[in-house]
Amino acid sequence: MSQPHAHPMSKATRHVSINERLLFEQSAPGKRGMELPPCDVPAVDAIEALGAEFSRGPVEHFPEVSEIEVVRHFTRLSTWNYAIDLGMYPLGSCTMKYNPRVNEFVARLEGLATEHPLQPVELSQGCLRILRTLEEVLEEVTGMDAVTLQPCAGAQGEYAGIAMIRAYLADRGNPRKKVLVPDSAHGTNPATAVTAGYEVVNIRSDASGRIDMAHLAEYATEDVAALMVTNPNTVGIFEQDIARAAEILHARGALLYMDGANMNALAGVARPGDFGVDVMHMNLHKTFSTPHGGGGPGAGPVAVKKHLEPFLPLPVLVEKAGGALGWDAHRPKSIGRLRAFSGNFGVLVRALAYALAYGPGMVEATRDAVLNANYLRKKLEDVYELPFRQPCMHEVVFSDARQKKHGVNTMDIAKRLIDYGFHPYTTAFPLIVPGALMIEPTESESRQELDLFVEAMRSIAAEAAETPELVKSAPHSTRVGRLDEVGAARKPVLRWTPGE
Amino acid sequence: MYPKNYKYSQEHEWVLLEGQTATVGITDYAQHSLGDVVFVELPKPGAKFSAGGVLGTVESVKAVSEIYSPISLEVTEVNAVLANAPEKINQDPHGAAWLLKGRATNPSEMAGLMDATAYEAFVAEKEKEEHA
Amino acid sequence: MRYLPKSDAERRALLAELGLSSMDQLFDSIPAACRLERPLEVPGPFSEKEIIDYFRARAGENAADHTSFLGAGVYNHLRSVTADALLQRGEFLTSYTPYQAEISQGTLQAIFEFQTLMCQLTGQEVANASMYDGSTATAEAALMAVRISGRQRLVVSRALHPEYRQVVDTYAAHLGLVVAEVPFDARTGQTDLAALGSSLDAATAAVVLQSPNFLGALENVPQAAELTHASGALLVTAIAEAVSLGSVRPPAEADIVAMETQSLGLAPSFGGPFAGVIATRERYVRHMPGRLAGQTTDAQGRRGFVLTLATREQHIRREKATSNICTNQALCALAVTMHLALLGKEGLREMAAQNLAKARYALAELEKLPGVRRAFTAPFFNEVTVEFPASVRMINQHLLREKIIGPLPLGPYFPEQTKRGLLCVTETHSRGDVDRLVTATARALEAMGRGARAAVPAEAER
Secondary structure: OOOOOOOOOOOOOOOOOOOOOOHHHOOOOOOOOOOOOOOOOOOOOHHHHHOHHHEOOOOOOOOOOOHHHHHHHHHHHHOOEOOOOOOOOOEOOOOOOOOOHHHHHHHOOOOOOOOOOOOOHHHOHHHHHHHHHHHHHHHHHHOOOEEEOOOOOHHHHHHHHHHHHHHHHHHOOOOOOEEEEEOOOOOHHHHHHHHOOOEEEEEOEOOOOOEOHHHHHHHOOOOEEEEEEEOOOOOOOOOOOHHHHHHHHHHOOOEEEEEEOOHHHOOOOEOHHHOOOOEEEEOOOOOOOOOOOOOOOOOOOEEEOHHHHHHOOEOEEEEOOOOOEEEEOOOOOOOOEOOOOOOOHHHHHHHHHHHHHHHHHHHHHHHHHHHHHHHHHHHHOOOOEOOOOOOOOOOEEEEOHHHHOOOOOHHHHHHHHHHOOOOOOEEOOOOOOOOEEEEOOOOOOOHHHHHHHHHHHHHHHHHHHHOHHHHHOOOOOOOOOOEOHHHHHHOOOOOOOOOO | OOOOOOEEOOOOEEEEEEOOEEEEEEOHHHHHHHOOOOEEEOOOOOOEEOOOOEEEEEEOOOOEEEEEOOOOEEEEEEOOHHHHOOOHHHHOOOOOOOOEEEEEOOHHHHHHOEOHHHHHHHHHHHHHHHHO | OOOOOOOHHHHHHHHHHOOOOOHHHHHOOOOHHHEOOOOOOOOOOOOHHHHHHHHHHHHOOOOOOOEEOOOOOOOOOOOOHHHHHHHOOHHHHOOOOOOOHHHEHHHHHHHHHHHHHHHHHHOOOEEOOOEOOHHHHHHHHHHHHHHHHOOOEEEEEOOOOHHHHHHHHHHHHHOOOEEEEEOEOOOOOOEOHHHHHHHOOOOEEEEEEEOOOOOOEOOOHHHHHHHHHHOOOEEEEEEOOHHHHHOEOOOOOOOEEEEEOOOOOOOOHHHOOOOEEEEEOHHHHHHOOOOOEEEEEEOOOOEEEEEOOHHHOHHHHHHHOOOOOOOOOHHHHHHHHHHHHHHHHHHHHHHHHHHHHHHHHHHHHHOOOOOOEEOOOOOEOOEEEEEOOOOHHHHHHHHHHOOEEOOEEOOOOOOOOOOEEEEEOOOOOOHHHHHHHHHHHHHHHHHHHHHHHHOOHHHHOO
């Protein structure tokens, strides 16, 4: 039997939060937190070795603190953060799922974490086999023909994908000028298209939140290189006409790019390679559970169909006669190198560990993720406005239309959720829904946690009507209140300086 | 609210023409919808713009708006105060927070702009749309 | 499945709430033609033990039992286990980008500290919260210079890390930028400043060089800056070995510094994840890509930190953003912050000093071998180009038999330099490690000499 919840705020209780100054403010000459073994070769004088013009003295104002102070410093800071390990983190489009600890363990193994990317390839077969196995897993999950693991994050994956499209079209005679981006797209899509040398044309969504196919047919001219589409899209709805969109584009010599940010709704259920996608990226820090780490690192592998393979970024992992793996860096049609060395290897290790844990059972995670989102939709649709009525995939988008009448907007509701012990959902995105509440529970939430969230959201809806000021001035339980972002931007203070 | 001797564009800039000299700013409606202004980017004196060209940008914490030149002009002076006090745009958009002065290169374009009465009606219509 | 917190009964209950009888019905909105009607053909499922066994087996197929003298952008330095223990706190590991400042103050204050540390190290006024790595930071710094100057041409030193150079080329190609190369001085190993001077023109946006450069030579940054500024261009200085800043003068005259922070507390990890950083002057901050944390206050006047100047970024400015970067390398930047907090002022100075001493010891010992000498005259930090009397690739084959990974052969990067290798020695190498390298190299040269005398000339070269 589950515990009865007397009060909707039953998830959270306030407790002491310890203050902590900046490292630099605790510094005192002569303290240190790490000692080196003594130098076992003759010491050299830096000025003599480098010449006075090339040498420097000790770094001014660099911290001088002891080991225990460093431990307390970062432990105290850590307690000021919310985290998946503390509870539900329903950020839409971010897929904040459980990050298994075994993934951290294996990424740190001697023989993996210790390896140098330029060491002889015959001494790197273990690393390369990990990469090859992950490529095979991603090829199978996406239904595509080849994968590059080079991109460091989704945005760099997008860049690689669009650059490949450009190279492919240029190879056929004309790189073309425009990339179509739906108005519901993530901001990286238009930013990427421009970085890859294209002009962005926005195409609108229809009343059901999907791409307006008539609009697409009209805009897919001979000037268009590609359509960048997120599927399921950012309102959590599957683009049912995706295969037809691919046909329209292909008929006009353009390609279909899929932003795979939302693959958590599809893994094991549907494969982009089976519905006309030419190239796509995935975010391993979303679907494949590598930790977000306060903003990164991620990994943004790109999967392509056969016709784009010659354009993959350098180097390409190849299997040689006898089964040994190696790098091929001599590919004349390649878009070139995206970063030094060979991808965010440590992140790729974690992603493979995640995939191996599930195996074909990955589909269960997908099902639970979609089940959870639809459950929240059902439990909240009578108190929050649902701009798109159809069942959702892995995330559900509400709007603040009803709460706005009381002067309460999506950001206020989000901030109030903090008092209830939850991280806010994604606010004010996608742009096509004014005042959006974008909620993605992922598969990692138990029924109890989902029900607590429902209680919290319903309670806030009631507060918005009865005591709107309480919601508008939230959060009330955090160590700092809403911060002065205007002041921060007008007179930026971006580093500590002595004497402050 | 909106000075009678100014002309207004649909992009919410105002312009005051005195002889050859045009003074340009953004309207109270524009500053209000943008919110607290944190940064203004303006062109250098000598830069030439045709009507509708992008003169610069005004930024709030979460949005960036482009400033379009209401008429063709060559910039002669920018309001240096705004570099360190962008908040002036929120406080006095029609006065102390003018953005730049320039030599109007095609003054006949003034005829295509709205007068204060027409602009007030234009803004009232906008506000109605937003609250619909 | 252990990661999924629901029993089948609970699943059925939730489905019932939705009026559904099977999980499959959840996907009714996906047309049948788009559905996968078979199980995925992937390895697994694995228990935790099997996962560990799998990766241990892969680790065993690598080079963990070797002593390596490789550097070239990835360095072995001492790291405290304390930093890694702190880094694995779930509040850091499993939190998102700190957009919700009230419950992200830990990450935000740490970023502010990271930015401060990076400014102190590089001698610049502002630093961002990380880029993907040193190579992409270098490319983004070059693009930033293009935006600031409004010019379209880059001049890149041939002594820039070849892989960094390739990344610059990739990003430049799609924007139609011209990339010109200036050679390095064959005697000093530094960028040829006379050639640089004559390569600069009114279209040049930036000069890109690296210090210490790929050959190990410290560049004359003040002179390069003077030349660059005289033509109205910006100087971008890449730093791949950040520990050098413990003893080497920072490139304060550069307009933009693009630095790889791997050597400040991150494992080599077969090339990533690392963290790059862009540092620059205050006046260029609005042209800088990447996240920034700034100090501010709440309504009660309490100090706090927020992500700021976000209008530069893709989620607001979309196609007009300074970069498309979104996810960065935050956790790596945090690891660097923790490592530098532990190492501190004196630890960093001492670590750098040990690198200077050990690299010089190794060079001196190697130079005792016949025909082995330093290739360039410029001052160096912990990497030095060494010339051998035989192919470095061949010597390394011999060294591998003694479980030593020798200097990086320069032949693949500079075809004229097959007998030169880039040797990296850090505080992690003991005197014994260096002595083993020297003895093994002597044996290799001797064996190769015998082989050459015994064999017909045609075979000797193979």
